[in-house]
Amino acid sequence: MKKASLNFIAVLGLSLGLLAFTTIREGGIQGKVSPVEGASQVLAVAGRDTLRAAVNNGSFVFSKVKAGTYTVLVKANVPYKDATVENVAVTDSATTDVGEIKLLQ
Template identity: 55%
Template sequence: MKKLCVALSLLIISALGSIAFTNIKTGGIIGKITPVDAASTVSLVAAKDTLSAQINQGVFTFTNLKEGVYTVVIKANAPYKDTTVERVAVKDSATTDLGEIKLQQ
């Protein structure tokens, strides 16, 4: 009985150890807004979570994202209109490039 308990304990510890050290693969989203000064903020929405990114020379980047589907919300400066890019898919260890996003007046 004692050997069985030791064997089960070792099995559980090794299983937990293998789970704890698995690599979580993350991806990202990048894009460029034109005109460069047309947007004030860029946010990323997934379910109830929201992230914001800085815009540098019209370029924004979101990193360390889990695999899933996201919505990118761009808040524009006047006279430009806010823009939403829906269903942006992120795969493990890949960066999704949205390319150039032209804001309309």
Template identity: 55%
Template sequence: MKKLSIFLFALILSSLCFIAFTSIKLGGITGRVSPASAVVSVSLISTGTDTLKAQVNDGAFTFSNLKQGVYTVWIKAGTPYKDTVIDNVAVKDSSTTDLGEIKLQQ
């Protein structure tokens, strides 16, 4: 009887853990930079020191599989354009934040 109780407790505990982790839904960030030829790289900085880089195709970039939170997007530009930083970009569960068109300044 004691083994059965321990087994049932372990089964219930593992089921609760499984349900808790499946409810985490991830979001993303997208945007377009113009002029596209001036973009060197696009990086995403989380609240800590984690940094991600995105592939840039014709000025368009996408970050996916992001946890809910607030991020900073850093666009490194080539000469004669200036780097651009976008602070406080919010990502919510299961949604993608579209930054629209980001125009680089000279």
């Protein structure tokens, strides 16, 4: 009886230990800015969380993004104006493409 109890406790402890290390699936956000030289930084904001990504050759990528709804802010270089894309939905294990964001002068 004592051995069965110890085996049960061992199996229970192992099961809980494995559950503690389950992977958290995260998504991403990607897109393009045009003109290519129009911006150098993009922000993704959800509540108090703010993520930053650099713009490389007109493209940006946010990786390891928690699921939720984000506002994407493009910080434009002079003479262009900042741009905003609202309600960008990110789901687990998927990358959301916001497409091409055209900056105005």
